[in-house]
Amino acid sequence: MIFTPVKKLSPKQLNLAMKLNILTGCLATVWGIVCSPQPLFNVFVVTHLGASSSTLGLLVALLQLSGIFQLASIFIYGYARRRKPFFIAAHLIHRLLTLAIAAAAFIAAASGNTGWGIRAIMIAVPLSWIFMNASAAGWWSWVADLFPENIRGAFFLRRSAIINIINVIWFFLASMVLDLFKGPYTFWIYVGIFSIGAFSGIVDIIINLFIPEPEPAENEIFNPLDALEPLKNKNFIQFSIAVGLAIFSINLISPFQSPFIVDPNGVAAPNTWLGIMFVISQLTWVVTAPFWGTIMDKWGRKPVVVLGCFFVISWTGYFFLNHRTYVYLLPLISIAGGLLAPAFWEGVNQMMLSLAPSKNRIAYVAWYMTLVGLVSSGGSLLGGTLLDAFAAFELSFINLSFSGFHIVLLGSMLMVIFSAWIISRVREGRERDMGFVIGRVANPGILKTYACMDDLDTACDPDRTEQALRSIEAETGDLALDEIIARLDDPYLEIREEAARALGRIRSAYAVEPLLHRLGDSQTHFQIAVARALGKIRDRRAVGPLIECLTNTTSEALQEACIQALGDIGGDEAAVAVAEFYRKAPSDRLRATAADAASRLGLFEASSELLPRLISGTSSSIRRQYAIALGNLFGPPGDFYPFVSGSESAHADRISRLFHQLEWKIRSTNFKFHKTPITKLSKTKIQNRIDTIREVREHLDAGQDYEALRKITSFAQDILAEILGEAVESRQFQELAFRIDIHFGSFVWFLEEVQTYLAETVKHSGNQIETLRLLTLLIVFFLESNWN
Incomplete structure (x- = not known):
């Protein structure tokens, strides 16, 4: 039978499943940290039982090779009606067999016979892993059906964080006790440690009896040929082999790092330092794992896995490690590794589940674990063989000493990074670009966004939610995109508005459809926020709905927001709508807004009345708005705004x-449209230009606005004469200027209008003082923007 998509659990069942799954995970880690090839187990086998590095490498290789029994699970679960019974039965045998490790310690403690213990471990542990591998695919398929994909990454990484708290406590206590009771008591301490581990592992499996197993929505007859389906999926096979290669590369050196640290002939650190390292790395893991889970759910598993591969960079510290430096370097190695390691170790399994289709998932999981096991199996064996082969190698450089360990370490690091490149070539289907994810993760602001997500998702206090939305930053807000979009339907208008504003800051194309859906909201104030957000995102899909909203509303505030948005988005359709609205604008305020939008769209025809309206403006705000619109014609849209806003x-x-x-x-470059190179101008001419600009500035500071405008206008005319030559005296010079550049043509037109205004105006009369100042700044702004 193939397990097809299952019926969803109720929220109560799902909550129970999550709690029990975390509990079993905690018990499993008590077992795994001492009863599998981890630091304490490796030290016990090599240092205390006296096994060689090659023997330890062979053991790890056998455990990896046992992954081939994953293929048996395809047929076992294919013909079974349920997954849980076989998983529990096989895993109970698996955990019971690991009691042999405690028995090996007991025999060594009671009789001093360590050879028997090595043989017992080499037989019982690989045998136990056969039962584990024959049933593990059922568990992965089971939990993949239990937990929806949109929360799976966050749940498992949060689960990982909790589990690693238990890891820290248990590992540190075990390593500390081993240091406190050295000598004849060491083996008895190992007896207790391994017995506790095995007992916890057994209880873990028993508790799984109480975790619900959803019934399949429909059952299909198992076809043995379905077992081969994953082999036809090149993308899945490439991923599986790449992960296997990464683990092979890691295992070249990873099992031998702990023995190297405590080796009296090596670093000679106490066993307690293994505990300290573990505490530091796991606490770092606890802090970072939920974060990586969120990144996986939001932006895909692949970018996280690729980033996680670079945890091996932390191993660089081993090249500088000795009995004098370990106190400083081991904590740094642990922190650096703990930051990225969860992204790899947890991410590969989550990515595997994403790549495996829900139908026939067990076959995919089984082949994944088989291929990973087969490809990675030789890593520890090769690593142990290389270490034995390079045992006599020594190299000293300055105050550093290098051995065969460092040769293998370097090879391991390079191969892991190569594996990351292969994984980056896999198609996940929903992941964001690697550059995008790296850019966001490297931005410190992402931690602020991550901290806000809980308030956005669960906060019951509207004030906290509103404050969280205001805290969202443009560069990292994509992380909280789903939570922000959900707040567009909040009961409070203020929160809906803040959500729309946040989406406008983020400018994600994924927010366009949700915003368009809410553009017709009956709350005018909310529509304004939505329209402005669409304008900032600048997606052409919004043009039609914005024009419709502009046409159907009588609210000037909403019309203003729609016109501004159309000016931001641009395009022919938006330009036609803006030009038409400009001609029919019912008020000066809306006409000024439309003029600003038209100027940003480069519509000179619709902007030809800007200067007359600036001069005749009845309020300072209207005059400044027209000045901003003119500035949009003269330089980059929006760049003139800072010169007419803010405090004095x-x-x-x-x-x-x-x-x-x-x-x-002026001193170092040419005017954009000037043909004469700066090198051919005399120093006197350049200095005269600078002196003129300084005089304009002095007039402005002294409140002599009329003199400032007259001076800068004359200066600009001289520049035009140099550019256009004799054409300045003809009536066609404006047309010529527009042919050169639309911004240049607009400025020539503006300058002619200003000359007329200067001839007709009085130096100090009413609103003209501010007008004179604005015109002066516009000319200076154009010159500065185009002097390059």
């Missing part, structure tokens, strides 16, 4: 920088 001191500081930048450019 900030405003003055920005203007000062504008003048300084123009002076610097």
Whole structure:
């Protein structure tokens, strides 16, 4: 029978399954940390039982090779009605057989016979792993059906964090006790440690009886040929082999790192330091694992797995490790490894489940574990053989000493990084680009976003939710995209508005459809926030709905938001709508908004009235808005805004920088449209230009706005004369300027209009003082923007 997609559990059943799964995981780690090839087990076998590195390598290789029995699970579960009974039965045998490890310690403690213990372990442990591998695929298929994919990564990495707290406590206590009771008591301590581990492993399996197993939605007759289906999936096979190669590479040196650290002829660190390292790395794991789980669920498993492969970079510290430096370096190695290691070790299993289709998943899981086991099996064996072969190798450089261990270590690191490259070539189907993920993860702001996610998802206090939305930053907000989109339907209008604003800051294309769906919301204020957010995202899909909203509403505030959004998005359809609205705008405020949008779209025809309307503006805000629209014609859209906004001191500081930048450019570069190279201009001419700009600035500072505008206008005319030559005296010079560049043509038109205004105006009359200042700044802004 093939297990097809299952009926979902109720929330109560799902909650129970999660709690029990975490409990079994905690008990399993008490077993695994001492009854499998981990640091304490490796030290026991090599240092205390006296096995060689090759023997330990052979044992690990046998355990990896036992993965071939995963293939048996395809047929066992294929013909079974349920997965749980066989999994529990086989895993109970698996855990019972590991009592042989405790028996080996007992015989050594009672009689001093260590040879019997090595033989018992070499037989019982690989045999126990055969039962484990023959049933493990059922557990993975079972939990994949239990926990939905959209929460699976976060749950398993959170589970991993809790499990590793138990890891820390148990490993540290075990290693500390081993250091406290050395000598004749050592083997008896190992008897107790291994007995506790085996007992915990047995209880772990028994508790699985109480975890619900969902019934399949439908049953299909098992076809033995389905067992070969995964082999036809090249993408899945490539991933499985790449993971196997990565683990092969890691196992070249990983099993031998602990013995190297405590070896009296090597680093000579106490056993307690293995515990300290474990505590540090696992606590780091506890902190980072939930974060990586969230990244997996949001942006895909593959980028996380590839990043996780680089945990081996932490092993660089081993090249500088000796009996004098281990106190400093071992903690650093542990922290660096703990940051990235969960991304790899937890990520590969989650990626495997993502690549395995729900139908016939057991076959995929079985082949994955088989291929990983077969490919990785030789790593520890080769590593142990190489270490024995290079046992006599020694090299000293400055105050550093290198041995065969370091040769194997370097080879291991390079091979893991190569494996990461192969994994990066696998197609997961839903992952984000590697550059995108690396850029986001490397941004410290992502921690702030991650911290806000819990409030966005579960907070009952509206104020906390609103504050969390305001804290979302553009560069890292993608991480909380789903939680923010969910808040678009919040009962509180303020929260819906903040959610729309946050999506506008993030500018993700994934937010366009949810925002368009809410653009027709009856709450006008919410529609305004949605329209502005769509404008910031600048996706052309929003143009049609924004035009429809603009046409159907009578709210000036909403019309203003739609026009601004259309100006931000651009395109022919948006340009036509903006130009039409500009001609029919019912108020000065909306006409100014439409003019700003038109200028950003480069619509000179719709912007030809900007200067007259600036001059005749009845309020400071209207005049400044028209000035901003003109600035959009003269330089990068939006860049003139800082010179007419903010506090008086900030405003003055920005203007000062504008003048300084123009002076610097005049001294070292050419005007954009000027054909004469700067090198051919005389120093006197350049200095005269700089002196003129300084005079303009002095007039502005002294409140002599009329003189400032007259001076800068004359300066600009001289520049135009140099560029256009005799054409300046003809009536066609504006047309010529527009042919050169639309921004240049707009400025020539503007300058002619300003000359007319200067001839007709009085130096100090009413609103003209601010108008004169704005016109002066616009000319300086154009010159600075185009002097390059």
